[in-house]
Amino acid sequence: MTGHTLFNLAFLSQIILISALLPRTLYKRACHLLKTYPAAEYPRLYPKGPGSYERGLRRFVSLNAAIFLVGIFFWVTFNLDATRDDYAGVAWGVFMLQSVPFVLLEVFTFRTWKLMREADARTTRKAELRPRRLTDAFSYLQMGLVASVFIAFCLFVNHINQFGYPWFGGWLNVIIIGMGNLLLAGIVLWNLFGRKRDPYMEERDRLRRIRLMARQFVLVSVAVTVYATVTITLQAYELREFKQLAMTLYAQLLALGCYFTIYADQGINFEVYRAEPVSN
Amino acid sequence: MEIIIDIEDSEPLFAQLVTQIKQAVLSGKILPGDSLPSIRQLAGDLRLNNKTVAKAYRLLERDSVIEAKGYRGTFIHPQAVANSTVDINDIITRKLGDTIQALRTSGATDSEIRIVFAELMKAHQEQGVNL
Numbered sequence: 001m002t003g004h005t006l007f008n009l010a011f012l013s014q015i016i017l018i019s020a021l022l023p024r025t026l027y028k029r030a031c032h033l034l035k036t037y038p039a040a041e042y043p044r045l046y047p048k049g050p051g052s053y054e055r056g057l058r059r060f061v062s063l064n065a066a067i068f069l070v071g072i073f074f075w076v077t078f079n080l081d082a083t084r085d086d087y088a089g090v091a092w093g094v095f096m097l098q099s100v101p102f103v104l105l106e107v108f109t110f111r112t113w114k115l116m117r118e119a120d121a122r123t124t125r126k127a128e129l130r131p132r133r134l135t136d137a138f139s140y141l142q143m144g145l146v147a148s149v150f151i152a153f154c155l156f157v158n159h160i161n162q163f164g165y166p167w168f169g170g171w172l173n174v175i176i177i178g179m180g181n182l183l184l185a186g187i188v189l190w191n192l193f194g195r196k197r198d199p200y201m202e203e204r205d206r207l208r209r210i211r212l213m214a215r216q217f218v219l220v221s222v223a224v225t226v227y228a229t230v231t232i233t234l235q236a237y238e239l240r241e242f243k244q245l246a247m248t249l250y251a252q253l254l255a256l257g258c259y260f261t262i263y264a265d266q267g268i269n270f271e272v273y274r275a276e277p278v279s280n
Numbered sequence: 281m282e283i284i285i286d287i288e289d290s291e292p293l294f295a296q297l298v299t300q301i302k303q304a305v306l307s308g309k310i311l312p313g314d315s316l317p318s319i320r321q322l323a324g325d326l327r328l329n330n331k332t333v334a335k336a337y338r339l340l341e342r343d344s345v346i347e348a349k350g351y352r353g354t355f356i357h358p359q360a361v362a363n364s365t366v367d368i369n370d371i372i373t374r375k376l377g378d379t380i381q382a383l384r385t386s387g388a389t390d391s392e393i394r395i396v397f398a399e400l401m402k403a404h405q406e407q408g409v410n411l
Contacts, residue, residue: 117327123288127325129281129301129310131317131353195324203325 004241008079010248011091015071018098018255023064025259026105030057037270044200045273047115056108063101070097091244095251102258113197120199122276128203136207137192137214146221150181153225160232173228180224184217200272208267216261223254281309285326293328297336302345302364305356312361316346316354343368 030053039050046053071094078090157170191197191210198206227250234243281304285296304310316337317325323333337354340346344363348354357363383393 124284124286125326125328127283127317127322129283129304129316129322131315132321193318193321193324196327199327 002241007091007241007245007248008075010245010252011078011094012075014091014095014098014248014252015068015075017252018095019064019068019071022255022259023061023101027057027061033270037273041275042270042273043275044116044119045270047112047119060101060105063104067094067097067101070094091248091251095248098251098255110197113199117197117199122199132192132207134189134192137188137210138218142214142218146181146218149222149225150177153177153229156229157232160236170228170232173232177221177225177228181221184220188214188217202269202272205268212261216258219257219261220254223250223257283322283326285328293332294336294339297322297333298339301336301340305345305360305364310356312356312358314356316356318353 034050034053037045039046074090074094154174157174160170188210191213196206201209227246230246231243234240234246283297283300285293285300287293289296291299301310301316310316316322319330319333319337322328323330326333337346337348341348343366344357345360346354347357380393384390
């Protein structure tokens with residue numbers, strides 16, 4: 001089986017996984033939540049009313065379906081066009097497109113939290129009298145893993161540089177990955193030390209979500225560093241056809257990792273969104 | 281240990297914080313040497329202005345209920361239990377009451393007392409001796 005055929009299969013799997021299977025799983029979970037925690041009993045969960053969520057969900061499904069079709073179009077084109085052998089750019093472009101609904105989902109979540117804060121009519125507010133620390137988000141093992149993988153990558157780049165590797169000898173990758181790590185760590189720290197986004201969320205749930213986010217950061221950081229190492233190695237050995245395969249596998253690993261760290265979170269206490277009992 | 285504040289309570293927000301931290305120390309829910317959240321963290325969690333929490337912390341530090349240790353954070357003072365029973369408001373009320381009584385006895389009118397008191401407070405504020 002050639003690299004071309006493997007990429008062909010992996011690219012198809014990328015399209016199906018990220019634009020069909022994961023959105024379907026998320027859709028089913030959202031429907032389950034809407035059914036289990038209805039607006040009548042849990043009004044705090046729906047500051048804009050349940051209709052807006054159902055509309056948003058339908059848009060999420062439609063957008064993914066459209067992207068799925070675009071992906072299939074590129075996949076068919078790739079199969080028909082035998083003259084081109086470098087489709088890594090296309091697979092990456094499709095992955096970027098596939099990320100759009102998930103980014104919009106995050107924006108939607110932030111908007112919902114903002115509306116929740118505005119609609120929160122409670123006069124009492126609670127806070128834990130305990131300082132949050134960096135170790136509440138990252139374990140020492142996770143911090144050590146990210147640091148050692150990054151240092152190993154720097155040593156690898158330094159090694160490969162001796163053989164005249166192009167693109168600034170791989171140091172450009174080091175800078176990009178380093179800045180990416182800083183950005184991701186910044187997002188986790190912003191959530192850890194910043195203002196409370198969801199006014200109803202319990203401290204325990206908040207910390208668990210931050211830990212999941214940190215785990216996601218570790219996964220993304222390690223995956224991107226390993227991917228860059230593999231790409232540089234394949235480039236150095238002139239195995240370009242496997243480079244595009246590595247790219248699409250990396251995209252799928254990233255999507256699955258993000259799904260299993262954040263979206264598959266089952267431990268949220270939804271009782272905090274229940275309507276307050278009417279006092280006489 | 282949880283802090284609960286009521287934004288519609290007649291008691292000022294900083295005073296609610298001070299009272300609850302003192303009560304937590306007295307009841308043993310927080311012990312001498314325990315660390316407290318940063319001003320930013322507590323203000324963020326309670327959705328209050330940083331200045332409100334800073335004022336509460338300043339008053340607690342003045343009363344030696346908490347102590348700031350630079351970049352390491354804020355901790356419960358070793359003598360916090362004894363110091364939490366001292367009610368500064370009670371001392372102020374008593375001392376000012378005695379002074380007003382003495383001034384009235386010596387013939388000063390209420391408006392004279394009020395004017396001099398306001399001027400003295402203003403002078404102290406200008407010297408930076410305020411909270």
